[in-house]
Amino acid sequence: MTADNQRSVLLAMLLTASFMVVEVIGGWLSGSLALIADAGHMLTDVAALALAWAGFHFGRRASNPRKTFGYMRLEVLAGFVNAMTLFLLVAWVLWEAIGRLRAPSPVLAGPMLAVAVGGLLVNLVVFAILRRADTSHVNIRGALLHVLGDMLGSVAAILAAIAIHFTGWTPIDPILSVLILLLILRSAWHLLGQSLHILLEGTPPDIDIGALQAHLVEQVDGLEKVEHVHVWSITSGLPAATLEAHIRSGADPRQLTRAIKQELASAFGIGHSTVEIVWDDGTGCALDPAGQGGA
Template identity: 35%
Template sequence: MHAHHGHEHGHSHQAPASFGKAFVIAISLNVGFTVVEFIYGFLAQSSALMADAGHNLSDVLGLVVAWAGVLLARKIPDQRFTYGLRGSSILAALANAMFLMIACGAISWDAIRRLADPPEVSSMTVIVVASIGILVNTASAWLFVKGSKDDLNIRGAFLHLAADAAVSLGVVIAGVAILLTGWNWLDPVVSLLIVVVIVIGTWGLLRESLKLALNAVPAHIDLDEVEAWLRDQPGVLDIHDLHVWGMSTTESALTAHLVMPNGADDAFVDGVADELHHRFRIEHATLQVERGDSEHVCVLHR
C-alpha cells in the first residue's frame, strides 16, 4: 500500500520553491563585483583581494549550479524518472562543496607563493573594494535566509555568501593593518585565514550532501524514533525493511513493512503517512502491510 501526504494513493508532488528572483539578483551582483574586485586587486597587488575575487567567482558558479539544481528538481516525474529529477538539488549541493574546496587549493597556492615575496599593497584600494564586498555579499545572503533553514542546497548558497561577507571584512581589517604598519606580508596571511574560514564553513555542507547522495537518513530524522512510533501503532505486531532517504534536499521518503495479523485498510495507511509527514517531515511513505504468515527477509540484509 502506498500513501503520499496530502493525496490519497496519488503521485503528485509539490514543486520546491525556485528562488528565481533571488538567484538572478545575487548572481548579477556577484558577477559585477567579482570583475571589479579582481581588476582592483590586480592593480593594488593584493593577493587577499584577488583571492576573494576568485572565491566570489566560485560562488557565482556555485549559485548557478544551485539554481540549476532547484530548477531540475521541479521537473515533473515521468516514465523514466519516476521521482522526477529531485535528486539534482543534492548533486548541486555536493558540487558546490567541491567547488569551494578546489577554490581553497588555488587560493592557498597563490598566498604561499606571495608570502615568500610579499608585493607592495595599495591599502586604501583594498579597504574600499572589500567594503563594497561586505555590502554586496550581505545583501545577497539575505535573499536566501528563509530557504536556508529547510533546504541544504539553498543553505549552501546562503553559507557561501555569508562567508564571503565575513571574508571581505577580514580583507578590510588586513588593509587597515597594512596601512598602519606597512607589513605587506599580512595580505597573503589573510588569504590563508580566508581559506581556513571557507573550509570550516564548507565541511558540513560537503559531509551532509555526500551522505544524502549515498541515500543516508536525512539529518533531521531520527530513525530509531520513527521505528518506535511505527511499532506503537494499533495492530502493528512487528516492523522490518524500514528505509528512509532524501529524495532531494527538502523532501524525504520512507518504505517499511508492517506486520499486522488483522490486516489494515486504506484509512490506516493514509493516517500513518499523514502523521509521518507532520511528525518527521517524511513526505512520501510507502507501507507494505503483511499478516505475518511467512518470513520476509530483506535482500539487503542477507
C-alpha cells in the first residue's frame, strides 16, 4: 500500500503546485486576501505533500545495523512538520487580516470568484485522489487535513466574492479568512497531537493495556500473568510490543511464546513483539517463536 500512497501523494502534489501559481496570480490581480491566504495554504500543502512523498520514499528503505527500523519514522516526522506549517499559516493570515480590517482595500469580485471556483474544483480532485490512498497513515491524514483547509478556503473566497459583487463590502474578505483559520487551527492541533503521540512512543489509541493483559492470560494456556507491557507505534499503523510473561510450572516456554505472539497479532494487530519468559525465581529469558533464547 505504501507504493500506492506514494503515487497518490505525488499526483496530488503536482496538481496542487500547478494551481497554486494560478491562485497567487489571481489573488494579486484581484486584491483578495482570501485568495492569497488560500494560495499560501496551497504552498504549505505542496511542502506537506513533498514531505509526505519523501517520508514514503525513504520509509521503504531497508533497515541496517545503525537504523534497525529503517526510515519508517520519517512518515510521522513529516506529519509533525505538516502540523507546524499549518500553525505558521494561521499566524500569517491573521496578521494580514487585521491589516485589511484596519485599512480595507478594493477587491475585484469577478476574477476572485473565477479563481476560487477553480481552486475548489482542484481541491476536490486532490481530495478524491488522497481518499483512495491508505487514510490510516498519519501522513495521508495530514495531507487530507491540508486539502480540507484549502477546500474551505476556496468556499470562503467564493462567498466573499459573491458578497463583494452584490454589496461592495470588502471587509467580508478578511473576516471570512479569519473564520476559516479557526477550522485550520483545530485540524492542526489534532494532527500535532497524533504525531507527537507516536514520536513519544505512546500507546496506540485502539489498544488498552489492561485488556491486553487480561486477554493473554485468559487465552494462553500456562500463562500466569503478564507484566511490564510496553506498546507503541513504529510508524502509523505499525504497532510493536514488549512484555514479561510469567509462566506456570511445567509450561513449555517455546509453545507459550508462540501462542502469545499469535494472540498479539490476531487480537491486537501487533505483528512485532518481544516476549520475555519469567520463571518463579524471577529469572527471565527472551525467546523467539523458534525457541532461541537470550538472557
